Amino acid sequence: MSSVDPITTEIIRNAFISIANDMNATLIRSAFTPVIYEGKDCSVALIDANGDVLGQSLGLPLFLGNLEICVKLIAEEHGWDYFKDGDVFYMNDSYMTGTHLNDSTIIMPIFWKGARIGFAASRAHWLDVGAKDPGTPVDSHEIYQEGVRWGPTRLYEDGKPREDVIDLLRRNSRFGDATVGDMNAQVAAGKTGEKRLHALYERFGIEIISAARDEIFRQTETLERQAVQALPDGVYKANGYLDDDGLQSDPLLVNLELTVKGDAMTIDLAGSAAQARGPVNCGITQTIAAARVAYKLLICSEVSPNGGSFRPLEVTAPERTIFSAQEPAACGWYFSSLGLLIDLVIKALAPALPDKVAAAHYGDSMVITVAGEDPRNDNEFYLMIEPTTGGWGASNGRDGESSLINNVNGSFKDIPVEIFESKYPLRLLSYGIRIDSGGPGKYRGGNGTYREYEVRTDSELFLWFERSKTTAWGLFGGDDGLPPCVSVDVPGEDTAEYLKISGVPVKNGTIIRSVTGGGGGYGVAFERDPEAVRQDVIDGFVSIQHARSAYGVSLTATHEIEQAETERLRAT
DSSP states (O other): OOOOOHHHHHHHHHHHHHHHHHHHHHHHHHOSSHHHHTTOOEEEEEEETTSOEEEEOSSOGGGTTHHHHHHHHHHHHHOGGGOOTTOEEEEOOHHHHSSOTTEEEEEEEEEETTEEEEEEEEEEEOSOSSOSSSSSOSSOOSGGGSOOOOOSEEEEETTEEOHHHHHHHHHTSTTHHHHHHHHHHHHHHHHHHHHHHHHHHHHHOHHHHHHHHHHHHHHHHHHHHHHHHTSOOEEEEEEEEESOOSSSOSOEEEEEEEEEETTEEEEEOTTSOBOOSSSOOOOHHHHHHHHHHHHHHHSSTTSOOOTTTTTTEEEEOOTTBTTSOOTTOOOTTTTHHHHHHHHHHHHHHTTTOTTTOBOOOOOSOOEEEEEEEEGGGTTEEEEEEEEOOBOOOOBTTBOOOSSBOOTTTTTOOOOOHHHHHHHSSEEEEEEEEOTTOSOOSSBOOOOOEEEEEEEOSSEEEEEEOOOSSSOOOOBTTOOOOOOOEEEEEOTTSOOEEESEEEEEEEOTTOEEEEEOOOOOOBSOGGGSOHHHHHHHHHHTSSOHHHHHHHHOOOBOTTOOBOHHHHHHHHHO
């Protein structure tokens, strides 16, 4: 094996990441549905011939390292020689990919001069894959209700599309042409990765690139192990509860035990809730990926993930729990437990890393889905699906961010109002920061969001809002954030409040108001600088009344601090 100098190694390291970013740009620009080209609900990775990550683009953190596991699962099932030049594979099986059936994974092996040199892999949310309800059912109790389930299947063979398979995909979606369009966007992303990787190999050759890859992995593993080694050895524990599984009202326990021993870390989820009847389950592949997100938030977060990143980390979960689901478990809303899992890893390690951890965030994607026929477009069927933002937890020296997407979704973006109203028969009446929703603390938790929709045609409403029971907790004396809620005003009916509903009819003129939770505070609220509280009031994050009751800061109507009254409040 050739040796490689540090400068060449860095050029190749950044080339791997650049290739992944170019793949992602190709996917987003080529996609057919707004959830991808506007929301950016997708992720890509460039993977080496052994199934290890070379570079991963900005995207959904939830899929961190997941795509490489999918490549290795195919190899375990069929052998590495199963991959042929000109192949493109599609898979969405929840028990393999770990996610719901809408998350469609496309894997393309890359060959150069007859040898397999890597893979271009991507995952994107396809709007509909043939479930019993449009999009992702809220009340499914087995996976067969959630869409058509595919193991690794060739979409392309010898570089040519398999039209019979692609026709099956088209026929089993309510948006068949758009589904094939999004599939083609993922194939195009793979072709971009192939083209760019070929150019890199033409420049440096297989020996230099292999040596640089090995050095990149070695450097990363060394840094990761040093960071874990710096933590005090011990067993760290935390737990919390999901509200319910969408079908039954009982809360679901997420139990976590994290062990640090030398330069290795183990996350064990034994004791967590058994596989649920409702659709909150996920496959072990996605549980591993979510644990990697939590790990990366605290360990060497400045180092881009690659094949050396997670060698110090082991993740285990008993089979037939919500974190290692088996057939026929429903997995449509798999991510709810994972957002909580990520927060719990941080909570567990708070005593060891008080200056790096943050309080809990609002916790879930808080998804609103409206479906029906659009009278503006010859009554064609429409499906609006939108995750909503909320508040993040505060940390030592820093307030939490307000109105930010949750930690599993990363680069996910709001759909602009102009696009939203042109694509769907809905109006967005108001959108802003939910005052007083962030947990009080020396450093304030971020605020949630309010969003108000007007439905302009008779439709059906689906909701999945979580974390109303285990709200965003504070750390080191900080207080919790507020929980979420959705109210629905149907003309001629009383206002109703919901968190999870499936296919509720809503008439033309219905108003839907959602509010999301705030993040937890950090430190004792009465220790917050009164001037910072005053500025919060001016900025619209905190009301005058909340400043007094939660922070012990008395303000005049013109936002001047009443010093004597503030001292009295804080003394008592």
